[in-house]
Amino acid sequence: MTNENRLIKSEIDMAHYQADAVILWCVDDRFSSLLSDFIKLKQFKHVDLVKIAGGSKDLADAIKPENSFAFGQIKKLIELHHAPNIILVNHANCGAYGKKFETENEESVFHKTEFQKARLLLKANLDKNLNIETYFADRGGLVAS
Numbered sequence: 417m418t419n420e421n422r423l424i425k426s427e428i429d430m431a432h433y434q435a436d437a438v439i440l441w442c443v444d445d446r447f448s449s450l451l452s453d454f455i456k457l458k459q460f461k462h463v464d465l466v467k468i469a470g471g472s473k474d475l476a477d478a479i480k481p482e483n484s485f486a487f488g489q490i491k492k493l494i495e496l497h498h499a500p501n502i503i504l505v506n507h508a509n510c511g512a513y514g515k516k517f518e519t520e521n522e523e524s525v526f527h528k529t530e531f532q533k534a535r536l537l538l539k540a541n542l543d544k545n546l547n548i549e550t551y552f553a554d555r556g557g558l559v560a561s
C-alpha cells in the first residue's frame with residue numbers, strides 16, 4: 417500500500433497476543449464509556465470484543481451453539497487468542513430485547529436468567545476451565561450479575 421493513499425498513519429504491533437478476555441457487549445452507545453472503564457478497572461491489556469445488539473441475547477436464545485453468531489465468534493477468538501475469561505454484559509433498556517419491565521429489579525432479574533442460559537450454552541460447548549463473568553449495566557453503572 418502506498419503511503420499517499422493512507423488515511424491514517426500508525427505503527428501497529430503485528431505480534432501475536434494472548435487476550436485477557438473475550439467480552440460480549442451490546443452495541444448501545446449509551447453504555448460505551450462503561451466498556452473502557454471496565455477494561456481499565458480489570459487491567460486488561462488485550463481484549464477481544466464481540467459487540468452485537470443485545471449482548472448475550474444471541475447466546476441465551478440459541479438452543480444449539482451453531483444457532484448462535486456470538487458463540488461462533490467467542491469460540492473462534494478463544495482458539496486464536498486463548499483468553500481465559502469470557503465476560504458477558506447486558507444492559508437496562510436494551511432495544512434488542514424490546515421488553516418493558518415494571519421495575520428495575522424485574523429487569524435485572526430477567527437478565528440474570530438470560531445469563532444463566534448463556535452460561536449453560538458456553539459451559540456445555542467450550543473448555544470447562546474458562547472463567548465466565550456476567551455484568552449488568554444500568555443508569556448507575558455496572559454491577560456483577
Ligand SMILES: [Zn+2]
Nearest residue numbers: 442444470510
Ligand atoms: Zn442493547
